[in-house]
Amino acid sequence: MKITTTEARPDRRRRKPGRDEALEFGKIFSDHMFLMEYEEGRGWRNARIVPYGPIELLPTAVVLHYAQEIFEGLKAYYAQDGGICxxxxxxxxxxxxRSAARLCMPAVPVETQLDAIRELVRIDRDWIPRARGASLYIRPAMIATESALGVHPSSDYLFFIVTGPVGAYYAKGFEPVRILVEEKYVRATRGGLGEAKTGANYAASILAAKEAKAEGFDQVLWLDAEHRRFVEEVGTMNIFFVFRGELVTPPLSGSILPGVTRDSVIALAREWKIPVAERPVEIDEVIRGAADGTLSEAFGTGTAAVVSPVGSFSFRGREARIGNSGVGELSRKFYEEITGIQYGEIEDRHRWVHRVG
Ligand SMILES: Cc1ncc(COP(=O)(O)O)c(C=O)c1O
Structure with missing residues (x-):
């Protein structure tokens, strides 16, 4: 698909953060964005890169009432050799x-998405921070734009991509997180939207996260909606445990997001011959394992942090410390391997890194 480009005028360029400026996630956006519309019967059209700015939407747009929306999150960064990856x-x-199919929205050919990302990153390459670990966050999204009330699949859609620089997640080194096991609220249930990356899942999580933060926790650990017994995932991360040397993570049973980082950790574990199991994990097993030492490590995985070691889980008012509440051996190993591959310091045996060129 042909992408037309209208560059931002030099006097309309946005202020770039300075080299040493702290970059709070999601607050600063680059000069350009990608847009493309879909109309029933006509398909995708008008693929274009234009200056970042407001989009026009009627108050009766389907997305604003029925949350027909999906998104993604990934990063572009400078590798060691100066290439953009x-x-x-x-x-x-x-x-x-897959999210589009679940939300009754049209697919965007994978190659079109990749072309749009590459082109947008190329045009805003000056926005990619140079510091190791810092990156340009990329947010593709699709919204239902038909102006019509009444619950139905929209006939029109807007697919867009915006980007913005973000700082290194661990600017001050690895910091284990304190997690609250959530029993009152649930995020998603089987047959619902849990495995789709759609705003509605995040809307469902805001109150729980706010209450947990007010109590001094970093994130919540979601339990399954039916039994409130099986571990699902953490805030915006998948979760892994190390029980007696075996790496264990809940299976993709329909209510959790199939994380790209989760898949990468499993692939590395298999390569390294570390026993790995995707199986249901009961919260009782976690609490017991923390107490008797059979659970030596727990960590979250996601694009933002790559690996986030868990220091403790708080369950029914009691704090279960994991290992020595520090950073486990495997947590560090996976973190170093994945970031090493990302930055071109370790051989990319799995062909995970795509060059923007
Ligand atoms: C709910 C949820 N689970 C897991 C993840 C981790 O997915 P990934 O590794 O693809 O970033 C994310 C982040 O996108 C998320 O929002």
Whole structure:
């Protein structure tokens, strides 16, 4: 698909953060964005890169009432050799289309998504921070734009991509997180939207996260909606445990997001011959394992942090410390391997890194 480009005028360029400026996630956006519309019967058209700015939407747009919306999140960064790279962007594009199918939205060909990302990153390459670990966050999204009330699949859609620089997640080094096991609220249930990356899942999570933060926790650990017994995932991360040397993570049973980082950790574990199991994990097993030492590590995985070691889980008012509440050996190993591959310091045996060129 042909992409037309209208560059921002030099006097309309946005202020770039300075080299040493702290970059808070999601607050600063680059000069350009990608837009493309879909109309029933006509398909996708008008693929274009234009200056970042407001989009026009009627108050009766379907997305504003019935949340027909999906999105993705990935990063572009400078590798050690000065090349611009993306980590497994094809996986994000495929997940976007699985989310689209669940939300009754049109697919965007994977190659079109990748072309749009590459072109947008190229034009705003000056926005990619140079510091190790810092990156340009890329946010593709699709919204239902038909002006009509009444619950139905929209006939019109807007697919867009915006980007913005973000700082290194661990600017001050690895910091284990304190997690609250959530029993009152649930995020998603089987047959619902849990495995789709759609705003509605995040709307469902805001109150729980706010209450947990007010109590001094970093994130919540979601339990399954039916039994409130099985572990699902953490805030915006998948969760892994190390029980007696075996790496264990809940299976993709329909209510959790199939993380790209989760898949990468499992692939590395298999390569390294570390026993790995995707199986249901009961919260009682976690609490017991923390107490008797059979659970030596727990960590979250996601694009933002890559690996986030868990220091403790708080369950029914009691704090279960994991290992020595520090950073486990495997947590560090996976973190170093994945970031090493991303930045071109370790051989990319799995062909995960895509060059923007
Ligand atoms: C709910 C949820 N689970 C898991 C993840 C981790 O997915 P990934 O590794 O693809 O970033 C994310 C982040 O996108 C998320 O929002």
């Amino acid at each position: 993306l980590f497994r962007p094809d996986r994000n594009a495929e997940r976007m289309n």
